[in-house]
Amino acid sequence: MDVPIAKNRDVKPEEYAELRRALTLISGKWKLEILWLLYHRPHRFGELLRTINGVTQHMLTRQLRELEADGLVTRTVFAEVPPRVEYGMTDATIALEPAIWALMEWSREFGTPARIAAEAKAARD
Amino acid sequence: MDVPIAKNRDVKPEEYAELRRALTLISGKWKLEILWLLYHRPHRFGELLRTINGVTQHMLTRQLRELEADGLVTRTVFAEVPPRVEYGMTDATIALEPAIWALMEWSREFGTPARIAAEAKAARD
DNA sequence: CTGAATCCTTTTAGATACTG
């Protein structure tokens, strides 16, 4: 909090695109839940489906495919009957933790609509 | 990096929604550019329009309105002719800096598609 | 058990013209 970003460096135009891309990678509706569960341990598809409240089979598959394509989860297929698929972390996933943590801290402080509205009002006065 | 989030605490279901909301707040296509410029100093509408490459008047207005509604920018109208409107930071904006910084760090390390793909491949092997 | 295919709704972004 004592380290204003803007005072430290400028941002090149291309970096905005990269930063936006980073946001896109984790902005899927279920991706944070998925990643969080995987931070604890590898999970099977059915485990994720049962654990994540409200997600459909279709959406879970799609979010996992996107995460996999972006290198944020690993997908391991075991040649068994019945089939077993396990999802796990990558180095990129692990490196993402501090950013998620920082966002969660901020969300707890300022993420509440009422609180944010109050802050804005106070700033206007 | 030495502090795995998952090892420290669990996340309540409601917190996922809050975290997703935080992401939504900053996920607009032009919001990061806007916030970054405002971190340096207050800007007028026309200044933002000229400085941010590729944004249209319409989109800039909409993104600013959303940021304002979310308490991430202040909007000050000066009763002058011609009209002058200035946008600035709020406490919530300032508190957001560390999270943006963390995301940008991660993006520089893992945000490149090629790099991410390589990481994923290495993890699979 | 894991997931692909199809169709549909909602959200977000953008282009264009007009205004106090």
Next chain:
DNA sequence: CAGTATCTAAAAGGATTCAG
């Protein structure tokens, strides 16, 4: 100068059905 009003396009999310 700083917007608003329409309209259109693209992306994201979701329900349902079928399959190795």
